[in-house]
Amino acid sequence: MRTKLLYQEDSYIREFEATVLEVNGNEVILDRTAFHDGTGGVQADSGYIIFGNERYFAAASHKGGEVVHVLDRAPVFKPGDVVRGELDWEKRYKKMRLHTAAHILSAVLYDKYNALITGGEITHEYARDDFNIEGDMATVRKAFEEAVAVVNEIAQRGIEIKVYWLPREEALKIPGVVKLAERMPPDIPRLRIVEIPGVDVQADGGPHVKNTREIGVVKIIKVENRGKGKKRLYYTVE
Missing domain, CATH: 3.30.980.10 (Threonyl-trna Synthetase; Chain A, domain 2)
Incomplete structure (x- = not known):
């Protein structure tokens, strides 16, 4: 897995910055994330990925050994760009x-x-x-x-x-x-x-x-x- 799982060190991280590693349609892989991917019987996290003025709803999933952030639409950002993630903290x-x-x-x-x-x-x-x-x-x-x-x-x-x-x-x-x-x-x-x-x-x-x-x-x-x-x-x- 290429993504550092921030919640394994601190489960209280609600917001984070990350570098985009891969974009495939509306599926995004980051170099680090606080989103739990739904493994181990715990429902995957959702929240937002933010880039400039663009705010994308995101739901995490686990595919091919990677944490994938599935966005509500194809993003304008590309690999190498820095984005911000926000968890739906209440959930x-x-x-x-x-x-x-x-x-x-x-x-x-x-x-x-x-x-x-x-x-x-x-x-x-x-x-x-x-x-x-x-x-x-x-x-x-x-x-x-x-x-x-x-x-x-x-x-x-x-x-x-x-x-x-x-x-x-x-x-x-x-x-x-x-x-x-x-x-x-x-x-x-x-x-x-x-x-x-x-x-x-x-x-x-x-x-x-x-x-x-x-x-x-x-x-x-x-x-x-x-x-x-x-x-x-x-x-x-x-």
Whole structure:
């Protein structure tokens, strides 16, 4: 990948300058970006790319191993030009809160039920996670309700979240660093680690809040049975 991912160093960057590397119709690749590209189950960011008096709506995506900014029209700028990016911060920040809540939730369910995530999605409105937890739906709902109560208690502790990098081999020795049932982290030499001290350590490349108190209160929206090994929980933060 040619693009430096600014959010991996600082998830609170809302505006940035970047040099244009490539323009293909209305698709643009930059040398650096704060836009998350939608990998890892977190909905891609949107916002604006600005060049002079031109302001383009932009939605990020991941194509061919690159972060691509898809604009609402073909731009007037060209490779080598410097542009400014602006995130839709309200949507991004909600996803950050939900993403950190999802890490705590997965840690709680992993610790109590040895449950792994079998699927999930984080949008700017809600999150959904599938867990390979078994039992009738009354039992599963109670487990989810108890887990969310623990998540809210942990969130209110105001724990500072650590983000750092480790060699892949060293990172994978950490118990529970991967909580996805069917997917390992990418085959790269160094992994980005998101640690909520005393609660969770996971390999993760996406944006998070700095302190658990920023999460707010997690609220269950609904619980669904999606089949064997797949109990789905929809939730949001307020």
